[in-house]
Amino acid sequence: MLIGYARVSKSDSSQVLDLQIDALKNAGVDEKNIYSDKISGIKEQRPGLENCLKALRKGDILFVWKLDRLGRNLKHLIATIEELAKNDIGFKVLNGQGVDIDTTTPAGKMIFSIFGALAEFERELIRERTKAGIAAARARGRRGGRKFGLSKAQVRLAEASMKNRDTSVTDLCKELNITRATLYQYISPTGELREHAIKVLEK
CATH class of the missing domain: 3.40.50.1390 (Resolvase, N-terminal catalytic domain)
Structure with missing residues (x-):
């Protein structure tokens, strides 16, 4: 289509x-x-x-x-x-x-792959800076780590909701008390689990 x-x-x-x-x-x-x-x-x-x-x-x-x-x-x-x-x-x-x-x-x-390569280059730079920042913080005695904002039940709810074409993303975010950007870190627009969601479910 x-x-x-x-x-x-x-x-x-x-x-x-x-x-x-x-x-x-x-x-x-x-x-x-x-x-x-x-x-x-x-x-x-x-x-x-x-x-x-x-x-x-x-x-x-x-x-x-x-x-x-x-x-x-x-x-x-x-x-x-x-x-x-x-x-x-x-x-x-x-x-x-x-x-x-x-x-x-x-x-x-091929043309789009050039855009993708530039984006990956940018992501690598960000990762390097993040690692350097974490190392510097740990050297000062600080500890950090990713905190996952959704529970297992909320991830499953978001997954099922996003697979439904009639779901309002705005309403779903309000129900879960998260931003749209956070939702898409867990679930794709078509309802597939992303890395954040998989880690929550494996905990």
């Missing part, structure tokens, strides 16, 4: 979704499968994008008009597309910078 996502800034009344929606329809996306938001790209909560990601299934392809319509920043963009790839979901950009990104083709995958 072809699924589209469009976004314009709510603060700019001159922007409308028509151009993006027309481009998505011309690419073959049925209008009923187009999700949208009228909100700033830096906002973490984007209901249209959340519903779009929850609707995607293995073999689907996500289309966006431009690359900047999807991600809040480079880190968020790459993490989102990497998550799509893990679930065998394709990704295509129709216009602007990144138009050559089409993860359903070998050339498109």
Whole structure:
């Protein structure tokens, strides 16, 4: 199935979704499968994008008009597309910078792999700095460690809820008293357990 996502800034009344929606329809996306938001790209909560990601299934392809319509920043963009790839979901950009990104083709995958390599480089730098910081703290007699915010029961609840397409991520986060970012550290948008959740369940 072809699924589209469009976004314009709510603060700019001159922007409308028509151009993006027309481009998505011309690419073959049925209008009923187009999700949208009228909100700033830096906002973490984007209901249209959340519903779009929850609707995607293995073999689907996500289309966006431009690359900047999807991600809040480079880190968020790459993490989102990497998550799509893990679930065998394709990704295509129709216009602007990144138009050559089409993860359903070998050339498109290669281009995106360059972005992924840069992101991995950044993550390695962060890990090195974190380790150095921990070592320095331990040298001063401090001890630390990751504290997991969800119980086993909460992880199972979140897992089951995220597998349900009708689940409101905002309501689920309120029920669990966590942020959206924390939820996605445990559970993917389609309900798969992530490393944090697995560690909690193994405790």
